[in-house]
Amino acid sequence: MAVVVLVMSGASHCAASVVGHSLQMDEASGAVLTIREGTLLLGERAIPRIVFEASGPGIKSIAGVQTLVVPSTAAAFSVLYVNELEANETTVHIHGQTPPQNLDGVPYLSALPIRPKRSQYVAYPLVGNNLGANTGTYFAHGHFGYQHSLGLAMPVIVKGPPPAGYPLLAALDAAEDVVVFLEDVCPYFADDPSTNPTCTEPFEVYARLVDAWADEAASFNYSQCMEPATGTDVLYRYQTANSRLASDPAVVEAVPGGKLRLRFIAASGMTNYRIVLPPEVRETARAVAVDGQWILPLEPGSDGEFWLAVAQRLDVLIEAPQTPGAYPVFAQAESLEPGSLQSAITIVVGGPAHIPAPGVYSVTTSIPPGIMNFAQELRLQAYRLGGTDELPDFAQPDKLFRLELTGDNGFNSINRASYQLVPFAPLPYSANPNALVVDLGDKVCIDYVNFNADPHAMHLHMHSFMVVEIDGQPVNGAIRDTLLMARGGCHSARICFVADAPGPALLHCHMSFHLFAGMVTTVEYSSTARVAPSYTAPMGLVPRPAASTAPTSPASISRGEAAAIGLFAFLVCSILAGVCFLAARWWSRRVDSSPRWPHSSPAGSPLVAVRPLRRTGSTSSSHTSHTLTPDT
Ligand SMILES: [Cu+2]
Numbered sequence: 040m041a042v043v044v045l046v047m048s049g050a051s052h053c054a055a056s057v058v059g060h061s062l063q064m065d066e067a068s069g070a071v072l073t074i075r076e077g078t079l080l081l082g083e084r085a086i087p088r089i090v091f092e093a094s095g096p097g098i099k100s101i102a103g104v105q106t107l108v109v110p111s112t113a114a115a116f117s118v119l120y121v122n123e124l125e126a127n128e129t130t131v132h133i134h135g136q137t138p139p140q141n142l143d144g145v146p147y148l149s150a151l152p153i154r155p156k157r158s159q160y161v162a163y164p165l166v167g168n169n170l171g172a173n174t175g176t177y178f179a180h181g182h183f184g185y186q187h188s189l190g191l192a193m194p195v196i197v198k199g200p201p202p203a204g205y206p207l208l209a210a211l212d213a214a215e216d217v218v219v220f221l222e223d224v225c226p227y228f229a230d231d232p233s234t235n236p237t238c239t240e241p242f243e244v245y246a247r248l249v250d251a252w253a254d255e256a257a258s259f260n261y262s263q264c265m266e267p268a269t270g271t272d273v274l275y276r277y278q279t280a281n282s283r284l285a286s287d288p289a290v291v292e293a294v295p296g297g298k299l300r301l302r303f304i305a306a307s308g309m310t311n312y313r314i315v316l317p318p319e320v321r322e323t324a325r326a327v328a329v330d331g332q333w334i335l336p337l338e339p340g341s342d343g344e345f346w347l348a349v350a351q352r353l354d355v356l357i358e359a360p361q362t363p364g365a366y367p368v369f370a371q372a373e374s375l376e377p378g379s380l381q382s383a384i385t386i387v388v389g390g391p392a393h394i395p396a397p398g399v400y401s402v403t404t405s406i407p408p409g410i411m412n413f414a415q416e417l418r419l420q421a422y423r424l425g426g427t428d429e430l431p432d433f434a435q436p437d438k439l440f441r442l443e444l445t446g447d448n449g450f451n452s453i454n455r456a457s458y459q460l461v462p463f464a465p466l467p468y469s470a471n472p473n474a475l476v477v478d479l480g481d482k483v484c485i486d487y488v489n490f491n492a493d494p495h496a497m498h499l500h501m502h503s504f505m506v507v508e509i510d511g512q513p514v515n516g517a518i519r520d521t522l523l524m525a526r527g528g529c530h531s532a533r534i535c536f537v538a539d540a541p542g543p544a545l546l547h548c549h550m551s552f553h554l555f556a557g558m559v560t561t562v563e564y565s566s567t568a569r570v571a572p573s574y575t576a577p578m579g580l581v582p583r584p585a586a587s588t589a590p591t592s593p594a595s596i597s598r599g600e601a602a603a604i605g606l607f608a609f610l611v612c613s614i615l616a617g618v619c620f621l622a623a624r625w626w627s628r629r630v631d632s633s634p635r636w637p638h639s640s641p642a643g644s645p646l647v648a649v650r651p652l653r654r655t656g657s658t659s660s661s662h663t664s665h666t667l668t669p670d671t
Contacts, residue, residue, distance in 0.1 A: 068097040068107075068113050068117070069096055069097050069118070070093055070094070070095035070097045070107050070116075070117075071093070071094050071095045071118075071119045071121060072091045072092070072093055072119070072131070072179070073091070073120075073121040073123050074090075074091060074092075074120065074122050074123060074181070074186075075089070075123040075124065076088070076090075076125070077090035077092070079224065081279070081284055082284065082286070086224060086225060086238045087238065088189055088191075089124070089191045090190055091179070091192075091193045093107065095119075097116060101196075101217065102218050102219070102281055102384065103282075103283075104194055104220050104282070106195070106196055106218055107179065107195045107196070109195070109196070109197045109198065110198055111165070111172075111174040111197050111200075114164065115163055115164045115165055116162070116163050117161065118131075118160075118162075118163070119158060119159075120160075120161065122153040122154065122156065123155075123156065125155060127155060127183075127184070128152030128153060129181055129183050129186060129191075130152050130181070130182045131182065132179070132180060132182040132500070133177060133178075134177055134179070134180060134350060134498075134520070135173075135177040135178075135331050135352070135520045136163065136177055136197075137166060137168050137503065138163045138164060139540070140542025140543065141542070142161055142163055143544070143545075145182055145460065145545050146183050146461045146462070147460070147466075148460070148468075148545060148561065149542065165197065168502060168503055168537070170332075170430065170431075170518050171332045171503040171518050173331060174198070175328050175333075175352070175354065176195075176196055176328065176352040176354055177194070177197065177352065178192055178194050178304050179194075179195050180192040180193075180306065182460075183462070184462050185241045185242065185551075185555075188226065188241045188308050188551045189239070189241070190222070190224070192220075192222070192306040194304055196216065196302065198216075200212070201327070202422065207356055210356055210358075211300065211327065211356060214300040214356055215299055216300050216302060217291050217301050217384070218302050218304065219281065219303045220281050220304050220306055221279070221280055221303065221305050221306060221310075221370050221382060222278075222279050222282070222307055223275035223279075223307040223308050223309060224238070224275060224277040224279055225238035225275055225276040226241055226273050226276075226308060226551075226552075227244060227273070227275075227276065228243075228244050228247040228248070229270060229271060229273060229274045234247060241551075244273055245449070245552055245555050245556075247449075248448045248552055249448075249449035249556075250449070251272075251447075251449055252446070252447060255447060259446075261445055261446075261490065263490070264527070264528055265447070265490060265492035265527050266492060266527050267410070267526040267527030267528060268492040268493050268526055268527065270374060270375065270376050271309060272448055272493070272552070273308075273309045275308070275310065275372075275380070277380070277402075278370070278372055278380040278381060278382040280370055280383055280384050281384060283382070284402050285367075285369070285381050285382050285400045285402045286397060286398050286399075286400055286402055287398075288367065288382070288383040288384050288385045289384045289385070290385050290387050290394050291384060291385070291386050291387065292386075292387050292388075293359035293386050293387070294359065294388070295359060295362075295388055295389070296358055298358055299356070299359060300327075300354055300355070300356055301354070301356075301368065302352065302354050303345075303347050303352060303354070303355065303370070304352050305347045305349055305351050305352070306350075307349050308550065308551035308552070309550045309551055309552060310349065310372045310373065311347065311348045311349055311373040311410075311494060312346070312370040313370070313371045313373060313409055313411070314345040314346070314347055314353070314368065314369070314370055314371075315342075315343060315371060315406060316339060316344070316357065317360075317366040317367060319360040319362070319366055320357045320360060321343040323357065324338070324339055324355055324356070324357045325337060325338060326345055326353055326356075327354050327355070327356050328352075328353070329351065329354075329419060330351055330518070330520045331352060331520075332421065332519065333421070333422035334419050334422055335419075335420040335421075335422055337418060337419065340414070340415065346411045346414075347370075348411055348522075348523030349496040349549050349550050350498055350521045351496070351519070351521045359386060361388075362388065362389075363390070363393055364387075364388060364389065365387050365393050365394065367384070367386075367395075367400055368383060368385075368386065369381045369382070369383045370382050370383070371404045372404075374409075375409075376408055377408050379403070379404055380403060380404065381402065381404040385400075411494060411523055411525070412525045413509050416509055416517070416532075417509055419506070419516055420514075420515050420516065420517070421516065421517055421518045431482055431535075433482055436482045437478070437483065438477050438481050438482075438483045438484070439483075439484045439485075439486070440475050440483070440484070441454075441486045442454060442487050443455070443488050444487060444488065444489045444491050444495050444524060446491060446556075447491065447492065449556050450556055450557075451493070451548060451553040451556045452557065454560075456472075456557075457556060457557030458472075458473065458557050459556070459559065460557075471560060471563075474543070474560065474561045474563040475561070475562045475563070476564070476565050477562060477563070477565065478538065478565050479538055479539070479564055480537070482537060483535065483536055483537070484533055485533065485534050485535075485546075486531060486533050487524050487531060487532050487533075487534070488530075488531045489524040489525065489528075490529055491526075491527070492527050493526055493553075494525060494526040494550075495524045495553060495558065496521050496524075496549040497521065497522050497523075497546070497548060497549075498521040498546070498548070499520060499534075499544065499545075499562070500520075500545040500546070501540040501542065502520075502536045502538070502539070503518050503519065503536065504519060504534040504535060504536035505517070505519075505534065505535050505536070506522060506532060506533075506534055507533050507534065508532060508533035509531075510531055510532070522534060538562070541564045543563045544561065544562040545559065546562055
């Protein structure tokens with residue numbers, strides 16, 4: 040397959056050079072995303088991070104956040120990824136979008152990593168699926184090793200109008216976009232705040248979780264519904280909104296009565312959030328979308344709050360107050376223990392004179408502690424008009440799977456099995472032995488049952504799903520890509536989707552340390568699936584804008600000249616194709632045989648500690664042998 044791709048790209052480059060075009064980005068929505076080491080300044084502290092440096096026509100600054108904005112009318116959007124990391128490979132996943140499998144960005148499952156100092160051009164077809172239109176709020180994040188935990192994430196908005204007949208059409212038309220990008224920064228093991236002192240060593244935290252599991256593995260009772268945990272195994276030193284602390288929040292200026300569409304994105308590693316709106320806007324505030332999919336407009340909960348789990352998105356339409364002043368919107372970290380952290384943005388009405396002085400808002404919340412349960416999920420309903428009214432009937436699924444969320448601490452698992460991605464699992468890549476096998480076109484349902492004490496943000500790649508049952512109660516629920524399974528007590532939920540995206544699709548808990556531990560499985564298509572769906576744009580190609588001033592117009596040369604150029608181009612292409620073929624063979628042998636991880640990191644790099652955990656001890660596949668220590 041790699042050979043074909045290389046030859047094709049060589050040939051198309053030839054063709055492009057003959058007619059005088061060079062490679063160009065989609066003028067409306069292209070971006071160059073450079074992955075590099077950077078720093079995040081929080082107060083006096085500069086924290087080493089891995090970041091996207093973004094440029095290109097599709098990049099807009101919204102509320103101070105670099106955001107990739109794609110018009111929903113585009114057939115595709117193109118991204119050039121440039122890996123400027125000194126020693127680490129990378130892959131990028133656009134969370135919630137449903138591209139073809141080869142563009143999904145999961146190491147070795149769907150993508151070969153981009154090597155250091157190399158780049159990759161990707162054109163994502165902007166396609167919906169049987170359940171959703173994919174217009175809305177998304178985010179891109181690193182899917183390799185610890186890179187997302189170290190900051191590699193940014194918002195992606197597919198901008199388009201609501202479906203015809205939507206209740207808040209006029210207000211949404213008039214609304215200004217405000218991105219609220221929530222991150223938790225610098226994890227540490229909750230029982231030992233001395234872990235990860237430099238914020239560059241998340242593997243230290245993970246190693247402690249694995250040790251904790253080793254202590255309890257032998258006597259662990261998998262059949263027991265654990266009590267809900269009151270806290271969390273991993274805490275964070277900072278909570279940020281738009282890369283700022285609550286004491287120095289991003290400011291959004293609004294006119295009195297102006298409409299704002301707050302696009303909350305939980306790009307956090309382990310933190311679920313209670314969104315607390317200012318009392319002045321609660322009466323008219325309505326949630327209009329979750330995970331990029333329209334819902335029936337939803338009022339805030341009784342305390343003026345909405346909830347948002349790891350990796351979920353929530354769009355809330357608000358009306359700015361008439362009275363000049365500063366109106367903070369807080370994102371409080373979920374906890375049952377007092378004093379959890381919060382981040383904020385501030386909506387300012389009446390001009391810069393009303394911008395609050397630094398330090399007015401605390402980073403520690405005074406709001407009573409609370410946890411995310413199913414209360415909000417039970418109130419959500421997908422908005423079914425405008426192309427999604429013909430939802431499939433999931434009452435009689437073709438395939439029904441039961442996934443028990445099991446384990447504890449460092450061994451979070453699905454049906455008692457752990458499946459780790461590279462680089463947490465060593466190369467060569469080995470397939471998931473416990474895949475959920477479906478046929479193309481199947482109506483598929485999954486019953487989740489959470490035996491674990493912790494909440495889990497269950498994310499399905501490449502498909503949108505519908506929530507159809509919560510704790511045994513049928514619902515016409517939201518269409519989503521990430522569902523928060525409430526903590527403890529064997530809470531259950533059924534999700535359903537149409538198997539319309541062939542290829543192995545990752546299904547995993549999006550909480551970072553649970554993903555590291557292998558709380559992962561895959562949806563895979565049986566070998567009888569032979570007919571692939573058609574996409575609006577050819578895979579890997581993006582429609583180019585028509586060239587109005589091509590340097591060499593084919594009409595301006597004679598037939599003889601054209602024939603000579605054609606023959607010359609054919610010869611050059613043939614030679615290049617041969618070279619590409621040989622190069623691809625050489626490359627594929629290297630990929631197959633050479634260990635890709637760990638890489639030696641340059642001395643003095645602030646991120647030398649971005650290292651994998653190495654298995655030690657028994658090589659048995661039994662879970663009790665998953666003893667992991669940092670590579671040295
Ligand atoms: Cu989890």
